[in-house]
Amino acid sequence: MNNALEIKDLRVSFSSEGKRVEVVSGVSISVPEGKIVGVVGESGCGKTVTALSVMRLIPDPPGKIDSGNIIFDGGDLLEYREKDMRSVRGNRISMIFQEPISSLNPVFTVGDQIGEALRTHLKLSRKEEKERVLELLRLVGIPAPERRIKNYPHELSGGMSQRVMIAMALACNPEMLIADEPTTALDVTIQAGILELIEDLRVKMGMAVLLITHDLGIIAEVAEEVYVMYAGKIAEHAATSELFREPKHPYTVGLLNSIPDLRERKEKLDAIPGVVPSPGTYPKGCRFQDRCPLVIERCRIEEPPLTEHAPGHYSACWRADEVTLEI
């Protein structure tokens, strides 16, 4: 199958107090056409920076994409001129963000903001534009769109604003949607609706989706493939069902076991000890070593590469074959 998007060996660094600190250290992610691929990780693991790199939205300075390729439609986005990038952004690749309320401009109406994407990329008459905006609002399930089109962002609830954001992202029928924690700021009841909407749109429009989240529950629901990120690197990559059944990285196991389950009650949660190391303070060798139950001498000296341990199942762990859900 063809890939809609291919991130190859991406490295991104930020300058902080005169030093360059690498926050994404050689990340490769492929998103096949028409599929939802999940990226899961905790704050500071580099998942948002990876997504922003695809859109070429890393603020430079202080940030800089040091190396790597982002292959989209046969070309490398990192080699595009800013002018050409502008015709990709919001048109062929769109992104939705975590905080819908702060991502919308408070002084323009909903209709204006969705129309902006259309005006920028397509030549439509005012009447056509309005019709397309109404159609988009209907598509994302906003009731009474004729009235909503005149609303300002403060008149919308969180769930409504996220739907408006999605409508904006979809305005030009993008081939690729990047969703960065799209439901984190929303209540569970609203979350279910937004996830269903993203899945629906994927089916209807054949869009590929890169879904970034910290919640393995969401991954289990909608993603077909998943990448687990830890401290700027991919720790594990597999088909979703495989990853949940037979994880091959101790960090993945830790994440899985630290979620309380609705179905059974455990006496004690198996927490991962310690905290995520911050960029710039990564230890030599494996970056998970200080929190790992399986750590051996080798982990402190040599960094484990991401290698294939079963067909399509990659793990960056020296003891990947000994990892089980019960470690």
Next chain:
Amino acid sequence: MSLKELVKIEGLKKYFPVTSGVLSRVTNFVKAVDGVDMTVREGETVGLVGESGCGKTTLGKTIIKLLEPTGGDIYYDEEKITNLSPSSMRAYRRKMQIVFQDPYGSLNPRMKVESIVSEGLVIHGISTGKERREIIRELLNTVGLREDALSRYPHEFSGGQRQRIAIARALALRPDFVVCDEPISALDVSVQAQIINLFIELQEEFSLTYLFISHDLRVVKHISDRVAVMYLGKIVEFAESGELYKNPLHPYTKILISSVPIADPSRKREPAVLKGDVPSPINPPSGCSFHPRCPIAVEKCSSAEPELRDAGGGHFVSCHLA
């Protein structure tokens, strides 16, 4: 766990005035908590769940009188504390503490950890000098922080560690009752589990009673003995934790539970999607406040308000059809 009721509230109300116009006249009220009956037994954890804006934080703050109630009564250890003067309230403040959601906002950035944790001891005049320092040191140990934390400032700590400091502060006065207001939602997944485990360990060690407020139904199920579900300022269901999750009676509870993502890709669920948004607590709908969004509402629901009644075995629900 005993059956003694440590905290009891009856018909508790908290309204916030809405003002308008140049004269800022009070034109309406936000009914954040609108007639809540609830009991918390000694040594148990009561979970309180609901969507944002349902009034759960306001309820938590009103119970320990950080907010003055508009109506209703609060009993602590069988004493009515609703109308106590601030000075008579002081003795109770020692027994009731709170841990807030945001460990970045709830710790004074200009105070060292030692001053933060010992503030309560100072105010209540408990212990001095060396003895006080010893108490603080022990507390830090209990919540899993190193002693050198004493002379550091909050910004030097991660989110999880800050929440440990906030917990140490809450425990300094040896309270019986702690309101935990979304204490883990600002933390990373792997750290959340550490803090949940800490809460459970501390409960056993100090025989604490918790009111645990969270929007995360998975966490609430894990930690609670009984769970109350709140919607638009009212409790709509209240039952033993196992019973509530296995046999939810209120349509709102059913929807809430079905919308929690399950970390198991082999189980495809059909989440019931809730239509519409939470209505404004200024003008709540007539009758049952959930009826405009309820999938099974009948005519009666829009006119008559259902009572919170015992549906058997201490499982309380307020729905005409349950």
